[in-house]
Amino acid sequence: MSAASPAPWRNWARNQYAQPSRMIRPSSTAEVAEIVAEARAAGTTVKPLGAGHSFTGIAATDGAQLRLDGMSTVRWHDPESGRVRVQAGISLHALGPQLRALGLALPNMGDVDPQSVAGAISTGTHGTGARARGIAHAVVGLQLVTGAGEVVEIDEAHPWFDAARVSLGALGVITEVTLQCVPAFALHAVEQPMRLPEVLEGLAGFLGDDHFEFYWFPHTESALVKRNNRVAQGTPLRPVARIRHLWDDEILSNGVFGAVNAVGAAVPAWIPRINRISGSALSPREYVDHSHDVFVSPRRVRFVESEWAVPRDALPDVIAELQRWFAASGERVAFPIEVRFAAADDIWLSTGYARENAYVAVHQWFRRPHERYFAAAQAIFDAHEGRPHWGKLHTLTADRLRERYARFDDFRAIREATDPDRVFDNPYLRQVLG
Ligand SMILES: Cc1cc2nc3c(=O)[nH]c(=O)nc-3n(C[C@H](O)[C@H](O)[C@H](O)COP(=O)(O)OP(=O)(O)OC[C@H]3O[C@@H](n4cnc5c(N)ncnc54)[C@H](O)[C@@H]3O)c2cc1C
Incomplete structure (x- = not known):
């Protein structure tokens, strides 16, 4: 174990800062247990950190920051069941190729992979797919x-299981995770520009895809549709040609988009025109590649984000209300709005708990103010019984969140059992759990 007086910490988006009292890199579960027991005895706090990819202050601490990047190996895998046991600090980026080498994959992923497994599950990180669920x-x-510094094994029969899978870092330090993987698969990706009204009219059909999402360019009717469907085992891969990847993903999506945001920040009045040009510059593309490589894209333009799960049927109203707000407010936003889908699940604090959702994400370039935009969007999502992503900006507090989650108080009761002295507390947890 190594411990140090750390430099100030900041998250990926550069909107959360903290000064931990210590930074510790444990290398075993026993060391984690020792650190937690010592903190409890001293009346101080401990906060495990993943990749710092949350936009909320969920990972911020002025206590001891635990970095589990030294606990990042695959412990075992069972070829029969497809189950894989990993140390919780492993990143999705490192896990992907190791799963592929075992002939396995995660069933679904979000759109980036630097997150640690523990960080990703703790905030309910999800991808898209009407029949798919979060990680x-x-x-x-x-x-x-x-x-209390006790090590507890939680399996599917354990009474804490449904609370512990999405636990906001509030129940304890997750040191190992067993994942039910699926046989490695490839996806046929089709990306095409469409008009927003056509996308909304065709939604029922698109939701038949394994993984469907779309991006809508504010102030326009332009949208980019992404449809990813599984192909039969053995289908030859047809990855994006290297030059096309460089042009689309590195130059257009990241390089030019960075410049677009800089220009938009300097002259916001130009943004509607820039978005129209961006929307019409999109061209279709199609490829077949390993699932991990299709799910994940580079994200080099820094931004802040707020994302909410709303009941699927509410989506057209939510979009219409956002359109009206853009028209009425004069706010200019260059970042596309991302819309994804997921099936209902049984995890108490998952945004998908017992509800089929559409996920609507609003973004703003990290150097532009986001507060007015996100507050207006939050008011719209909130009025539709929205559930905010735990790792993305929102200002809901425990009273409101209790109305959104039937098992909210059951979660709090388990927290009382696992962390009565609030060793894992921080301001964000006080906001959302009370
Ligand atoms: C560019 C970008 C793209 C994103 N794309 C998506 C997406 O497609 N879908 C989506 O749903 N989200 C997405 N997110 C959000 C992101 O997936 C979540 O915020 C995720 O939690 C970040 O993981 P992390 O490892 O960085 O965790 P951190 O942000 O470091 O921590 C998150 C929480 O997990 C806790 N935690 C970390 N390790 C442990 C542990 N060992 N035990 C207990 N608790 C622990 C922390 O204490 C904290 O409470 C994106 C974020 C960014 C910046």
Whole structure:
């Protein structure tokens, strides 16, 4: 274990800062248990950190920051069941190729992969797909160090299981995770520009895709549709040609988009025209590649984000209300709005708990103010019984969140059992859990 007086910490988006009292890199579950027990005895706090990819202050601490990047190996895998046991600090980026080498994959992923497995599941990180669920749904067991420094194995039969898979870092330090993987698969990706009204009219059909999402360019009717469907095992791969990848993903999506945001920040009045040009510059593309490489894209333009799960049927109203707000407010936003889908699940604090959702994400370039835009969007999502992503900006507090989650108080009761002295507390948890 190594411990140090750390430099100030900041998250990926550069909107959360903290000064931890110590930064510790444990290398075993026993060391984590020792650190937690010591903190409890001293009346101080501990906060495990993943990749710092949350936009909220969920990972911020002025206590001891635990970095689990030294606990990042694959412990075992069972070829029969497809289950894989990993140390919780492993990143999705490192896990992907190791799963592929075992002939396995995660059933679904979000759109980037630097997150740690523990960080991703703790906030309910999800991808898209009307029949698909978040990454935490693949968890079939985990090892938790509680606030008393006890090591507890939680399997599907354990009474804490449905609370522990999406636990906001509030129940303890997750040190190992067992994931139910699926046989490695490839996806046929089709990306095409469309008019927003056509996308909304065709929604029922698109939701038949394995993984469907779309991006809508504010102030326009332009949208980019992404449809990813599984292909039969053995289908030859047809990855994006290197030059096309460089042009689309590196130059257009990241390089030019960075410049677009800089220009838009300097002259916001130009944004509607820029968005129209961006929308019409999109061209269709099609490829077949390993699932991990299709799900994940480079994200080099820094931004802040707020994303909410709303009941699927509410989506057309939500979009219409956002359109009206853009028209009435004069706010100019260059970042496309991302819309994704997921099936209902049974995880108490998952945004997907017992509800089929559409996910609507609003973004703003990190150097532009986002507060007015996100507050207006939040008011729209909130009025539709929206559930905010735990890792993305929102200002809901416990009273409101209790109305959105039937098992909210059951979660709090388990927290009382696992962390009665609030060793894992921080301001964000006080906001959302009370
Ligand atoms: C560019 C970008 C793209 C994104 N894309 C998506 C997306 O497609 N879909 C989506 O749903 N989200 C997305 N997110 C959000 C992101 O997936 C979540 O915020 C995720 O939690 C970040 O993981 P992390 O490892 O960085 O965790 P952190 O942000 O470091 O921590 C998140 C929480 O997990 C806790 N935690 C970390 N490790 C442990 C542990 N070992 N035990 C217990 N608790 C722990 C932390 O204490 C904290 O409470 C994106 C974020 C960014 C910046």
